[in-house]
Amino acid sequence: MRHTKVKDLLNSTTTLQEVNAKGWVRTFRNNQFIALNDGSTINNIQCVVDFENTPDETLKRITTGAAVSVTGNLVESKGAGQKYEIKVAKLEILGDSDPEKFPMQPKKHSLEFLRENAHLRVRTNAFGAIMRIRSVLSFAVHNYFQQKGFVYVNTPIITGADAEGAGEMFQVTSLPLENLPKNEEGTIDYKKDFFGKHTNLTVSGQLEGETFAMALGQIYTFGPTFRAENSNTSRHLAEFWMIEPEVAFNDLDANMDLAEDFIQYVIKYALDNCGDDLKFLEGRLLEEEKSKPQAERSEMTLLEKLNFVLENNFKRISYTEAIDILRESTPNKKKKFSYIINEWGADLQSEHERYLVEKHFKCPVILFDYPANIKAFYMRLNEDGKTVRAMDILFPGIGEIVGGSQREERFDVLVEKMAALGIDEKELSWYLDTRRFGSAVHSGFGLGFERLVLFVTGMTNIRDVIPFPRTPGSAEF
């Protein structure tokens, strides 16, 4: 007989005759009560075993992690905590789980231990919840853009274009490293490599995305992106998923509107569709923080924080205003910042962003109109000649979650800027075609998906919100 998902059984509105459930044992109490989970929900269904009529050797095999099939009636539960339970008539052990060996015992494991067991940690409540929320957030992303008529574009992962300079790149090759072919000059002969040239993993699909936006109007990417940077922090991954919308005819204001509306939509979508998982993570966070001194605890619970983002507009201020605020701030005057803000033009560090978001405004902040020389070449130069139409969105506890800009649509200005930075015009000739033929104002942004998941789940280390994290020294599985 076909099994019914635990989620559907728990949501049943009546008792049911003879149902079958399959899943994994979370706990087995009093030789009688199985808490059964099948991943469809964070909640377990209680299965009551008729222990007097079940052989001892079977009861012994009902251990944490074992896969079982239970058949019986769905009846009203006499115990607290659940409406229905399964009165087990037939129990079958599908796969054993030796309690001496199974690493995921029902006790508190360190996050580090769980990371080392990334293939098993998803069997815990917390990681099951995180991965379900991640999935729902992904779908919210697609929902948002598809409803608005955006076209999803898969920009290339392997790229022969390496002119953007958004970060250190990984090289992709099929050459035999132990015996590299050389050309006449004695350097590596990349003509013999798979693609006939030197290739890397993409750091951004933006430039390719722009070429599509200038034909399809509104596009978005959502795919993996790579940085070969030795950043061993709780906010960086070598492989992460990025969302990059690009919209023809949008200026920076429209770009900010889009980013804010988008973020609020996906967070609302998670609140509407991941209630149980979010509630569990909220409780987990409260538990975690109990051991911290009062001053270090969050001012809001997880759900309060998410609702706060929905109910309040993001504060929009120019870089120049931000510099004024920072210059006058107590930590700047008392020289508590590692980098003291003295002059307009300084690049903002994480400590400054956190001050603005967490201390000064206490809400998400959009900074815009940055100095041209600390931002990328493709951003639209303002009439002042020294700032560009860039924007960064800063989130409490996360820092930068979005980076975007209105793009420089003027061919001559763009080429001049590339020349000044030593970017090869020929190498990016295809990109310049967007400005050669039917150029127009357009804008876009990039959102690091894992940072969004980090924010929504209330986790603190980015390695805990992606199935198999890739970081310096670690590419297991």
Added chain:
Amino acid sequence: MRHTKVKDLLNSTTTLQEVNAKGWVRTFRNNQFIALNDGSTINNIQCVVDFENTPDETLKRITTGAAVSVTGNLVESKGAGQKYEIKVAKLEILGDSDPEKFPMQPKKHSLEFLRENAHLRVRTNAFGAIMRIRSVLSFAVHNYFQQKGFVYVNTPIITGADAEGAGEMFQVTSLPLENLPKNEEGTIDYKKDFFGKHTNLTVSGQLEGETFAMALGQIYTFGPTFRAENSNTSRHLAEFWMIEPEVAFNDLDANMDLAEDFIQYVIKYALDNCGDDLKFLEGRLLEEEKSKPQAERSEMTLLEKLNFVLENNFKRISYTEAIDILRESTPNKKKKFSYIINEWGADLQSEHERYLVEKHFKCPVILFDYPANIKAFYMRLNEDGKTVRAMDILFPGIGEIVGGSQREERFDVLVEKMAALGIDEKELSWYLDTRRFGSAVHSGFGLGFERLVLFVTGMTNIRDVIPFPRTPGSAEF
């Protein structure tokens, strides 16, 4: 003023006062009629310019590919072919397009020429349609699985596990190739590489996906996958997107049901949501085939073919039955096949698959229960000891579109098989954990997304259904 999308203007139910549209000129006729497209639909909106009151120098700049902004009333059109048109009161050239230089002139270009201009081909009717359909199909994939409660899992792109052997892999490194670090044995010191080990680009997320299915129940992946194979064919890409669902407690029959239902769902979704684009491509195909001899033309139009797949069950036959059919077939007897089928156990070639699908059954076919020794190690061994619970779905004109199996859930059998194939048990110890702890019957499949897009769009070369194709010798953009 905010512009309105061309699609919305064309779908208007009334005339409108003062609308603004922004887009690119497709054609400009009689110094008066602009066919304007903004990518929101394959259809252009006709914009009627008051040429007598427009300066000549402006009229001259209305060229194919130019970006323009037009403002005026949406009025009923007197011309044939459209209900509404814009009576232009104000016209602004946003970005010029020099007709001497713009490569995408309104004439027939070869597909090869368009591939070389992948950043511009999306400005043509055909490629705009293909990319919109691709996007809608992507969304259909997510819709299908999310509605059924599957969890979307992003399996790793860079992987340190290379034991599966599904194909040749690309190496990923951040070592300086001109100056590779060596260890004491004189071989390359991968401890100094970014991840501290030799890493590749993934060929499949299946093994990692299985570990998640054995916790979350139903999962799917949808991400880029790589093969460093020198296959310069119209059906192969070095970088392509793959969908891999994996379901705990599903046997092979349930797996076949899922695959068939899934494919029919996404095709129906495209039919329901891409009518205009599909109709255009159907017309394009009919036009293409006019130059072919009658015998080589398709028996069905594109839409007929898609509806046929919806209305007919896929034919399910075992490998053994297929061998019998092939052995008795005319091309086999007349030795027209390049590989003559003599015995049970032969690996099926593309010519055999095509015969079964296109000549014998004339419908999609699911082949199952293949000989164990021509299939992967993780497939469930049947009780006969010589076949495995594998399935391939074959499509007319495409060949294999899905490959899947019920997985070997028995630890001992799996380990024995790995040993026989020389697969390092230690290397895949994490994978074996799924069979060590709470193992159960489970199944899954992989669907090459581009082959699906190929089928739905009626295109014949896989390079034409992905934005920037990666093939041997080609990684431009």
